[in-house]
Amino acid sequence: MNDKRLSEDEVVAQLGDGMTIGIGGWGSRRKPMSIIRAILRSDLKDLTLVAYGGADVGLLCAAGKVKRVMYAFVSLDTIALDPHFRVARQNGAIEDEPYDEGLFLLGLQAAAWRVPFLPTRVGLGSDLLRLNTRLRMVTSPYDDGEEYVAAPALELDAALCHLSRADQRGNASFLNADLYFDDLMLRAAKGNRFISAEKVVPTEKLLEEAGTELRIRINRSMVDGVVERAGAAHFTECPPDYARDEAFQREYAGSAQSPDAWTAFRSEWLDLSEEDYQGKVAAR
């Protein structure tokens, strides 16, 4: 039986410069932050991010890891806009590939189903078609003959998601309100499909921990590696295990005010091992 457990640093060792990486979660909710922190400690660079973005995108932009962002928003929920992402955009430091939230869903679904595109009305009449040069149109082959947007398959080199419970083989459940699009992120990736989980339990305990089979939405054929890390999503929320750490998030947002503030935040919270980070958070 395949034991897929590994550390965050072992995940990052399998990633490469220039990869297109999908990140699960939504805004400042259930983000795989411990793996993001490991990327920040590494020398990875020139990444293209695909995300319903939050602090994951902001942190990677602030640390200069990002070449391109494919996104529909980058929000911290209780803080409407991620300030680090704003700084990166306003400095022209990153390439911007805009999407509609639903167009993103279709692109991930197309990649997961291994078709080149899915037709949609989404984007018609908007500036998405002007600003996202990947997007093309398709003419219906049926009697209507109308023109639709062909949502392109968003094939990923790697996918990173945080789930609530997992077993060592990669089956996993979400215990918060919404799975978001984590299953599609994992299915849209050709390989390097990694999840972190609050707790790794024996397979026999998965159902009991989830409360219902309807919450066990990731299966082991979708996952190459499992990181067990309580608090991995900090400072984003991961209910019912923990709420968002709003005070910490404000501190993170404040670190976008100047390069000095970012340097200070970085040395206090990011230039340290995940164990030390979790210890410092617990001691706050």
Next chain:
Amino acid sequence: MSDAVTRAEICVTAIAECFRGDGELLANPIGTIPMIGGRLARASFEHDLLTTDGEALLIANDEAFAWPNGKVVEYYNSYRSMFDVVWAGRRHVIMGASQIDRYGNQNLASIGPDYSKPKAQLLGFRGAPGNTVNNKTSYWIPNHGPRVFVEKVDVVTGVGWDSAAAAGPAATKYFELRHVVTNLCVIDYETDDHRMRLRSVHPGVTVDEVVAATGFELVVPENVPESRTPSDDELKLIREVIDPKALREKELPS
């Protein structure tokens, strides 16, 4: 009701009016005053509307923000199933706008002429392109001024009438912009080419004030009525049931 009706309560009522006639649609107002207005529409006159709890449930409660006696759950509505609702046209959304032009083109994404290096990065496209060509859309603008109501938006995120027409039949088939409710007035598009028209001014606001606060030429009919005030029953619903903590007054102080 002895207390004077506030501007926020006028706006809540105007938002509720956006949903009149919608029937069994998901009323999905984004923002504090819109959330209250959607609840008011259902409680007062549009009883078949559906509403969310702000996350992954559709609930039948009249309360907008807190449910001390529990939620009356009608449906599990994950983000993914929200797209099923939207793309089937079973929703009327109320969005905000950082910029909006006379045909209702909306900008949520960024400000400035160079998209690759904007003066101000804003939200991004969010769901605006898909929303506008698939379901009914209205707007809530709590800060009516010439920087919001502009000749031309820097980025078209939400599609306006002219952009939809230019994009062809797949874009116009299910397209409908309904109203724009602001802190000063209500606007519709009931003109021959769907340009914005002043529909009503809120009590205490003059037509001249609205015209001065709008950065393009608004169609102004000869007689502009006042926006309606809530009935006594509606006021009681707003103040005692839907929004007892008066969050509406924080979003739009009198």
